[in-house]
Amino acid sequence: MKRFMKIIKPLIGIVAIVPFGLIGMLVVGAMASKSENQEPATAQTTSVEINYPTLHKTVNVNGLEIFYREAGPKDAPVILLLHGFPTSSHMFRNLIPQLSDRYHVVAPDYPGFGNSSMPTVDQFTYSFDNLARVMEQFTQEVGLKSYSLYLMDYGAPVGFRLAASHPERIDSLIIQNGNAYEEGLREFWKPFRAYWKDRTPENAGALKGFLNLPATKWQYTHGVRDVETVSPDNWLVDQYLLDRQGNNDIQLQLFYSYGSNLSLYPQWQDYLREHQPPTLIVWGKNDQIFPAEGAYPYKRDLNNLEFHLLDTGHFALEEDVDLIANYIGRFLGKRVAVNQ
Numbered sequence: 001m002k003r004f005m006k007i008i009k010p011l012i013g014i015v016a017i018v019p020f021g022l023i024g025m026l027v028v029g030a031m032a033s034k035s036e037n038q039e040p041a042t043a044q045t046t047s048v049e050i051n052y053p054t055l056h057k058t059v060n061v062n063g064l065e066i067f068y069r070e071a072g073p074k075d076a077p078v079i080l081l082l083h084g085f086p087t088s089s090h091m092f093r094n095l096i097p098q099l100s101d102r103y104h105v106v107a108p109d110y111p112g113f114g115n116s117s118m119p120t121v122d123q124f125t126y127s128f129d130n131l132a133r134v135m136e137q138f139t140q141e142v143g144l145k146s147y148s149l150y151l152m153d154y155g156a157p158v159g160f161r162l163a164a165s166h167p168e169r170i171d172s173l174i175i176q177n178g179n180a181y182e183e184g185l186r187e188f189w190k191p192f193r194a195y196w197k198d199r200t201p202e203n204a205g206a207l208k209g210f211l212n213l214p215a216t217k218w219q220y221t222h223g224v225r226d227v228e229t230v231s232p233d234n235w236l237v238d239q240y241l242l243d244r245q246g247n248n249d250i251q252l253q254l255f256y257s258y259g260s261n262l263s264l265y266p267q268w269q270d271y272l273r274e275h276q277p278p279t280l281i282v283w284g285k286n287d288q289i290f291p292a293e294g295a296y297p298y299k300r301d302l303n304n305l306e307f308h309l310l311d312t313g314h315f316a317l318e319e320d321v322d323l324i325a326n327y328i329g330r331f332l333g334k335r336v337a338v339n340q
Contacts, residue, residue, distance in 0.1 A: 052100040054093075058115075061137045064124075067115035068108040068142070069093070071100035077171065077332065078144050081107035082135070084153025084177070086216055086238045086251070087315075088114025091152070095317055098325035103332070106147075108138050110158070112250040113241070120246050126253040128154075128261060132161035139169075146171055148332060151178035153290065153314070154254075157261040160268040167271060172278040172335060174328060175298065176316055177290040180268045184294020196259030207255050211248055213239045223286025223313030230318045272301040278335040282324045284316035285309040306331055 054071045069089045079099060081092045089107035096105050109116040110131050111124060124130070135158055139147070148171045151159040156178030163170045179185065185193075195203040209215055217235040221227050241247065272279075279302050283295040292309055299305060308327060312319040 054096050054100070056115075059138065059141045061134055061141055064111050064117040064119070064134065066108055066111070066117070066134065066138050066141075068106055068138070069096060070104075070106050070142075071096050072102070072104040074104055076102060076104045078104045078106065078147035079150060079174075079328075079332075080139065080144060080147040080159075081105065081150040082152065082155030082159045083107065083109070083113070084155055084315075085254070086113075086211070086219070086242050087234070088116075088238075088241070090114060090234075090237060091315060091317060092150075094321045095325055098321065099328060102329065106142065106144065108135065110134070110154070112247065112254075118244065118247065118250070121249045121253055126250050127257040128157045128161065128254070129257075132158050132165075136162055136165070145169065148172040148174060150174040150176065152176045153178060156180060157258070157264075160264070160271070163275075163277070164264075164267055164271040167275045167277075170275070170277050172280070172332065174280045174282065174331075175295075176282050176324070177284055177287050177294075177314055179290050179294045180265055180272075181294055181297040182262065182265065183297050184290055185262075186291055186293065188288050192255060192258065195256060199256055204252055207252065208248065210255075211242055211251055216242065219289070219314050220318060221313070222288060223284065224319050225311060226319070230315075234315070234318065269301050272298070276303055278304045278331075280306045280308075280327060280331040282308050282310060282316065282320075282327055284312040284314055284320075286312060287314040287316075289314050304335070 052071050052073065054069050056067070057070055058065045058067050060066075067089070069092065081089065081095070083089055083091050088109040092105075092107045096107065099105050111134055112118045112126060131154075139162075146169045149159045149163060151173060152175075156175070159173075159178070160180060163173070191203070191206045195207055213235065216239045217232075220230050220234050224230055242251065279298065281295055281298060283290075283292060285292040285295075295307070295309065299307065306327070310316050310320050310323065317324060
């Protein structure tokens with residue numbers, strides 16, 4: 001028996017060593033193979049997070065510090081994101097990372113909004129003409145020669161002024177609850193129309209309710225599928241900025257200036273008919289401010305149109321950012337990126 005064990009013991013050692021050695025070699029080989037096979041996928045998934053973080057920057061535009069968020073490769077097709085009221089580029093915080101692996105994404109704050117300069121109404125004329133001028137100068141300062149425009153709420157009258165003035169710079173339009181037709185201004189706008197017609201303190205007073213916290217929260221929560229999916233940070237951040245001293249006066253000036261947009265609707269519609277920019281509509285259909293009635297008329301004037309009504313409210317990105325990002329990626333991939 002002792003003699004048998006002397007013979008078998010080394011064999012047991014070899015048998016014990018060999019499987020573990022082979023297992024180790026197989027594991028290392030498998031890891032190397034997996035790494036090689038998945039390198040493109042890994043690079044694709046991590047490129048947004050690691051290679052293209054969202055940068056928070058400012059640039060001087062005629063003495064105003066204009067804040068903007070920027071991400072993505074500088075040589076990629078550009079998307080210029082124009083925000084609505086009462087928010088800022090903050091509304092695009094979740095969309096930017098989903099686009100910046102393929103596009104150069106830029107989202108500025110208008111004067112009086114977000115982190116941009118907030119001169120008083122005595123120092124700066126708060127009109128949509130003036131906001132558009134600042135945004136045009138902004139694009140020149142940061143070197144944007146051509147771009148797709150994402151237009152939302154206030155971003156529509158700002159962006160349509162840019163597009164009608166320089167149609168050669170516009171690669172495409174992405175319109176999310178942004179109006180350019182009379183059909184889109186319904187019951188919600190009655191007190192505003194009274195103010196446009198007669199700029200009295202009484203008519204201005206009727207609009208101040210739109211500047212308080214319940215109204216700000218309502219813009220984010222009305223018409224959504226699930227209120228619990230919408231972060232309260234949205235309305236708390238917006239309201240903090242609205243409550244800055246002098247900001248009420250700024251917003252009332254812009255409420256009045258909004259009436260100037262209506263006379264330009266025919267000009268913007270002419271731009272759409274003549275230049276036929278490829279256009280994607282992703283519209284929260286439950287929005288009372290800019291209801292779906294304002295989305296349908298785009299079909300009259302545009303031949304190259306992709307049209308989606310989403311089951312959500314005014315700030316559609318809060319519930320449907322993934323869906324909208326997918327629509328944008330597919331739309332631009334077919335119509336814009338291939339032409340760059």
